[in-house]
Amino acid sequence: MSNRSSKASAKTPGFLEDLNSQQSAAVSQTEGPVLILAGAGSGKTRVLTYRIAYLLANGLADASDILAMTFTNKAAGEMRERVAKLAPDRMAGMWIGTFHSLFARLMRREGERLGYSSNFAIYDESDQLAVLKQVVTDLKLSMQEFSPKMLSYRISNAKNRLALPNDLHEQAETPLDEIVARVYQLYQNRLLELNAMDFDDLLIKPIELFERFPLVAEYYQDKFHYLLVDEYQDTNHAQYILLKILAAKHRNIAVVGDDDQSIYRWRGADIRNILDFEKDYPDCKKYHLEQNYRSTGKILAAAHSVVKNNRQRHPKELWTNKPDGEDVCLLEVENDLAEARIVVNKLIREFKQGPRNFGDFAVLYRTNAQSRVIEEALRSESVPYLIVGGVKFYERKEVKDVLAYLRLLSNPADAISFRRIVNYPARGIGEATINKLEEFARQHHLTIVEALNRASTIDSIQPRIREEISAFAQLISKYTLLKQELSPAELAAALVDEVGIARDLKQEGTLDSINRMENVRELLLAIAEFSAKNGRTSTLDDYLQQVSLTTDLDSLTDRTNAVTLMTLHSAKGLEFPIVFIVGMEEGLFPLSRSITDPPALEEERRLFYVGATRAKEKLYLTWSRFRRRFGDGMQSVPSRFIKELDPETTHLESSLHSVRAERRRPISDDAFDAPMPDYADQSQESNEYRIGMRVMHEIFGKGTILKIDPSGAQAKILVLFDTAGKRRLILPYAKLEIL
């Protein structure tokens, strides 16, 4: 009888009983490298959280010894919440969060060694592009030939492989390679001057830090006795190396993942990390979680019948105790509008057959652009919905503008934010002046804000403009001082007020500007909420960091009574009783560019697998024979994934004929070249309506037409209803009766 086993059984807390045998084995194997291959819906979050709780409960670790990493804030939040339930009051000091947020935290502490100050800014893609544009301009290169987008892509690739500018230079084979290396070098220099890191830097700068300062590496290697990694199949090379460094001392690294759900190859994820874990750690213990607790038998079988066609995978098949359930429903329709309509019809039917909540439904698509028609169809039937992703809140112009002010206050070196707002609202300070200021700052080794304060000494700037600059400089100084006294929310509110952003938007008075004003107001609320949640001590810097690492997805709550619309990528990790996947067409899903690239095609297939396994009870797959893209129509062919589906698990409902019947007019099959006949009809219909006309809607009741936008298929009408208020309706669906 070994000492160890008797101890373990004595200490085994009751909660291991909540787990199946594989889960429980994976939880209690705390020492050494552990690979947990966890299929969709097999309880992987459960294993991770119980593992943490187990470490704490058995006294194997304190909270501060644990480092737990996820990819999304949502997953991190969920993990934190669930651990808190299992081990209340024992979480203080635990490093639990996304890769990016944890390493941002580390770099705030240690970044000075690499020349960053602790308030460094975190640049998103658009900030990155702004920096690259400047670099391209400085190098006098053509923006067309060397597009910032292409450059950012190549630089990001280089960073993910941990290649430095000099490496690119040495490996260069073409003149373009040389230029990329040069741009990369200048880009990094510039970021350092701006005291800013991009998302890739958050991962590679810690590696640089650990390599240059072995004592720092040792400190963290020592500190983190236990590492836990979620979604390991999505790690890129930099993350892989980071984990390798951090695990080097204690070697207690547990990774959870599913090679079938690797869907981020395009941004550097390397599926070999999980496929080769056993080679990296030959002594690792491996566990398979193959019991699915989420979906019906047919949904699982259908999803598996597609993904099994991939060559790059560990062969495996999930099983379930659940009944087979209903067939996967395949719906073929005539065009994208009909697709949207049939999705909404089916959804409403399921809702009525219920008892259902709208939150039980999700509509998933390959590209954000597809959300539009679905959204309009839902709106026309007054079904509440929630769009995740798309144009993200924090990427809206008006929101970024306000944030740019705050970012400049937080980091006076942030010349990118400065550029954004120095002339917003208009102060007569244009491109030429900005360049002079930046030039001056660089010459005198000043931050842009310091340069601003000394602008009166720059002779090349006209006196009139110097006055404008000085007024702006005073504004920034004033708020820099106020930053010490006010909470972030008070500061932001005062600023928005003084600068006149709200006033200007109000004056504009268009629907669009009202909308933008509401976004600004919402931002102010969000800042206040952040302060409330994080206490009086939370600073502007904390808020800004949180913002740059947050996406819309993270605010998704599962309690909302609304249909969720989102991309297949966003859906990872979520589940819904009823799921629609729309646009199952060659060229769209799989996307055209992947069709000739086998690894990319396999990734599309995995993406389908991820989407299908989100469904608990019922899965609908739809495709359309005709789809409008970029204003033009194109005929399409059903996705190869439809053909790969095991026919035992599906049944087909073609709605081509019922659509015709519904419309009471034929749709020609040769609509490819000609404009769609029904669109032409709609614009004629719109001519019947006039502004000011009284109309009746079957749901909203009586109202008056305020505005008609007769742009073909998207013809919209704005009606002020007597009781339901203003509503934007899509004319073809509006079913308005003229009174």
Add this chain to the structure above:
DNA sequence: TCGGGCTCCGGGTGG
């Protein structure tokens, strides 16, 4: 310097 209007081009997923 600014803003309107035009053209041109992208087209995909996100921390």
Add this chain to the structure above:
DNA sequence: CGGAGCCCGA
């Protein structure tokens, strides 16, 4: 189709 960038007139 829609957004970004560019050109031109004020």
